[in-house]
Amino acid sequence: MSDPAITIRNVSKRYRRYAHRRQFSTLKSALLTGSLTSALNPDEVFLAVSELSLAVPKGISLGVIGRNGSGKSTLLKLIAGITKPTTGTIKVAGRVSALIELGAGFHPEISGRENVFINGVMLGLSKREITRRFDEIVEFAELEEFIDAPVKTYSSGMYMRLGFAVAVNVNPDVLLVDEVLAVGDEGFSLKCLDKFSEFKRRGKTIVLVTHGLGMVEHFCDEAIWIDGGKLKSKGDPRRVVHSYTSDVQKREEHVLSSADQKLQAAVSGPTQSEPEHSADQSVMRESPPEDMFRAAQGRWGSGPVRIDRVVLERNGKVTHIFQSGDQLAIKLSVSTERPVKDFVFGISIFNPDGICCYGTNTDIEDFLPLEMIGEGQVVFVVENLDLVEGTYKIDVAAHTRQGVQYDYHRLLYTFRVKSGIKDTGIFRPRHRWTFSPNVRFA
Amino acid sequence: MLSNLRTLLRHRTLIQTLVVRDLKARYRGSILGFFWSFANPLLLLMVYTFVFSVVLPARFPGVDENYALFLFCGLLPWIWLSSSLTEAANSLLAGGNLIKKVLFPAEVLPIVAVAANMVHFFLALPILFLALLLFASSTPAFSELLWLPVVVLVQFVLTLGFALIFAAMTVHFRDIKDILANLLTLWFFATPILYPTALVSERGPSIANFPPLGKILIDLNPFTHLAISYQEILFYDGPYGHWKWLLLLAGVSVVLFIGAYGLFDRLRDTFAEEV
Numbered sequence: 267m268s269d270p271a272i273t274i275r276n277v278s279k280r281y282r283r284y285a286h287r288r289q290f291s292t293l294k295s296a297l298l299t300g301s302l303t304s305a306l307n308p309d310e311v312f313l314a315v316s317e318l319s320l321a322v323p324k325g326i327s328l329g330v331i332g333r334n335g336s337g338k339s340t341l342l343k344l345i346a347g348i349t350k351p352t353t354g355t356i357k358v359a360g361r362v363s364a365l366i367e368l369g370a371g372f373h374p375e376i377s378g379r380e381n382v383f384i385n386g387v388m389l390g391l392s393k394r395e396i397t398r399r400f401d402e403i404v405e406f407a408e409l410e411e412f413i414d415a416p417v418k419t420y421s422s423g424m425y426m427r428l429g430f431a432v433a434v435n436v437n438p439d440v441l442l443v444d445e446v447l448a449v450g451d452e453g454f455s456l457k458c459l460d461k462f463s464e465f466k467r468r469g470k471t472i473v474l475v476t477h478g479l480g481m482v483e484h485f486c487d488e489a490i491w492i493d494g495g496k497l498k499s500k501g502d503p504r505r506v507v508h509s510y511t512s513d514v515q516k517r518e519e520h521v522l523s524s525a526d527q528k529l530q531a532a533v534s535g536p537t538q539s540e541p542e543h544s545a546d547q548s549v550m551r552e553s554p555p556e557d558m559f560r561a562a563q564g565r566w567g568s569g570p571v572r573i574d575r576v577v578l579e580r581n582g583k584v585t586h587i588f589q590s591g592d593q594l595a596i597k598l599s600v601s602t603e604r605p606v607k608d609f610v611f612g613i614s615i616f617n618p619d620g621i622c623c624y625g626t627n628t629d630i631e632d633f634l635p636l637e638m639i640g641e642g643q644v645v646f647v648v649e650n651l652d653l654v655e656g657t658y659k660i661d662v663a664a665h666t667r668q669g670v671q672y673d674y675h676r677l678l679y680t681f682r683v684k685s686g687i688k689d690t691g692i693f694r695p696r697h698r699w700t701f702s703p704n705v706r707f708a
Numbered sequence: 709m710l711s712n713l714r715t716l717l718r719h720r721t722l723i724q725t726l727v728v729r730d731l732k733a734r735y736r737g738s739i740l741g742f743f744w745s746f747a748n749p750l751l752l753l754m755v756y757t758f759v760f761s762v763v764l765p766a767r768f769p770g771v772d773e774n775y776a777l778f779l780f781c782g783l784l785p786w787i788w789l790s791s792s793l794t795e796a797a798n799s800l801l802a803g804g805n806l807i808k809k810v811l812f813p814a815e816v817l818p819i820v821a822v823a824a825n826m827v828h829f830f831l832a833l834p835i836l837f838l839a840l841l842l843f844a845s846s847t848p849a850f851s852e853l854l855w856l857p858v859v860v861l862v863q864f865v866l867t868l869g870f871a872l873i874f875a876a877m878t879v880h881f882r883d884i885k886d887i888l889a890n891l892l893t894l895w896f897f898a899t900p901i902l903y904p905t906a907l908v909s910e911r912g913p914s915i916a917n918f919p920p921l922g923k924i925l926i927d928l929n930p931f932t933h934l935a936i937s938y939q940e941i942l943f944y945d946g947p948y949g950h951w952k953w954l955l956l957l958a959g960v961s962v963v964l965f966i967g968a969y970g971l972f973d974r975l976r977d978t979f980a981e982e983v
Contacts, residue, residue, distance in 0.1 A: 281981060343980070347811050350977045367809035375733040387725045388812060416736070 269359060271440055271471035272322040272345055277354030279315040279340055279495075314340040315351075316495040322488075324359070327462070327472040329482030329489040329503055331510050333517075337495040338475045342366060342442050345473065360439025363389065367444075368429030374418035378409060378428055381417050385432045399435045406457070407431035427454055434461050441465055444475045459485070479507045515587050515684070522586035522680055529563065529678055563659075563677035570603035571638065571664040571672035578660075578681050590685040590694060594651040598644040598662055605639045609672065613646050614661040615653075616677065623653060623692050629667050652694045655685040712973055719813050723820055730824040749832035753780055753839060768904050770944070777844055780836055781942045782901035782935040788829040789867050789931065790892045795821035796871035797878045797888050804983040814979050815972055818875035822867050826860075840942060852941045852948045859937045862958045866930055869964035872972045879975070879982050899931045904939075933957045 315337045322328050332338050343349045344356055346364035371388050372381045382403055386396040396403075404413050407427040409420075417425065434441070443462075462485065465472055476482060482489050482503050489503040491510045499506045577584055579595040588594055596613060612627030628635075660679040664672040685694075701707070735741045757776035760766045766775045796818035806812040841847060878884040900908065908922040918924065926932050933953040940948050 348808065349980045362811070364809075364811065367805060370805040370809040371803075371812070373729055373733050375736040376729060380729065380732070384725050384729050387722050388806070388810065393721065 270321040271324040271359050273357040274320040275355045277318050277351040280311045280352040281314050313495050325469040326487040329486035330475045332492040336492045342444050346442050362440045363436040363438035364442040365433050368426045372417050378413040389436045403431045403435050440471045442473045483507050519587050565675050567671040567673035572601050573598050573673045575599040576679050586681045588651050588683050590683050591650050594648040596646040601641040602638050608666045609635045609638050611644050612663040616659045653683045654694050657682045726820040727823045745831035749835045778943050781938045784832050788825050792822040792825040792867050797874040800875050800879050807979050807983050818871040822871050846945050848942050855948050863934050865965050866961035869968040872968040876972045876975045901935050
């Protein structure tokens, strides 16, 4: 128990970056440049894993999280021995089985039965061992009826199930899992989890690379967060997952705001120059709003009132990410070229399916316009943004009470609602559950 | 190096399984199935017989009207070699999934290519023997036939050596696949398969005490000695006289194989990234 199952010491993995001109190195180019055996050019490499040290004690399950391309899978391949570290050492105690690609090496033309044997031999089982476990494998994969059909006739789920069933039956001491639970239906995923739990009970070591953060929190004893090939955080899964998600949110915020900025730069100023938009406008004036809602994003209108800037805030802080139930303030910076006496400001929120979650304007809510001069601000505050998780878009508009558009911004602003509860629908009414004493929950 | 060769022995179940898989998969879905392994060489023999007895009747000294049989003795082993090398060169790329995603001994793939083609060669041999019994002026003597396994073994080791080199190099230089196809054609014509050795070994200028250039070139070609061995054992009458060359080639083949394995081993760690 004292020796760790996996010891990683100062491991770096350098990959060649495929620059455009060296996409395929050819014999000719190698001969011409004399680089047949020459060392790698330093500006054409990047570190997938850099200076990473880690000890994984026996019998624990370690969750590995991180963004795409952060080096998680490379780390797994290094542990599995599929690739060798550029520098540093890796020691693994015992037999390793890597669930990196399920069913790699299945031959499509031959039957599932034969493929189980071949795959088993590839993974290091003897024929006798496979024969002994064959029924168990087939039963686990739920493929009793199809085991003698060629693998090419399998659905991708069946293919993966068979691959998984063979791989977990290798009976490894260290099991490496790379995001494979995404395959198969709910029932099969649960079965995989059961299998992992069984491994855990038997004191096997599991390394799990996954984007399923919930799974890391519930299943793993320890977690690491890898970013840019470096160990960013290590320890209690809940803590690691939390610091990871807050980092993800920061990045998301950045992505959303830059996307918004790009979009707004693309549609500059209320113009009628684009025929598409003016067509929309003419439709808009006479038709019911359903037609308008089909219009793509854009901006149109005839002035003189303009919406110059739209900012989303939570409690006075600019953001694009909200927790369900947060405060949302939509701040419009408006201006008019000349004083107007007829003006209405409107706002609509759309969910990803294009359904209007909520729409209102000052006219509907009986604000009677008197006069607007120069620049000003219009703020729309939702005290509790009770929407379910998802990405939402906003329309903002300034128009006359008859509906003549001054300035219409169609789906130009985006915000995301996050929620720990994965409820469905659009709106989350404030609610509570009550139960009589004989209906009990843990 | 030695420990690697030992692990190779450990992989023999894997190699055996994969060879069987290859053979099974090859004819899966065709109506005649495994029968094609016999039908293919039979049809080939018929085509060559037709071409060289009707279309362009070939007459070489000592070969006469049995030219198709003569040709066949060299052609079958050549097909083994050339398909092995073509398949082996592509084997690591085709098996990329295994190399990238599974801890898999890469050398198994080219070895399987050579072994699977050897099985095809074995399956074609009965057709050759049958043709020899039916059409040859004399059947090969038993004492000569004892040499046949040795020739096959030498060819196996030689082919393995080349297969490992081409497999490893093709991963880094995809051009080799195309070069190889043409190289094999050239090699085929440079080997006394279509013609008896005597035809070329006396050609070319001879300098001082050296034998003619044609003889030097043809002696340097390793497959010459295999082709001659097959021809002497199976086709020509009289005792097998080429055995000294065969033993020399055996030595060369072993050295080549060890060198090739060393090269393969050195490049091994690059496969997972380059495939």
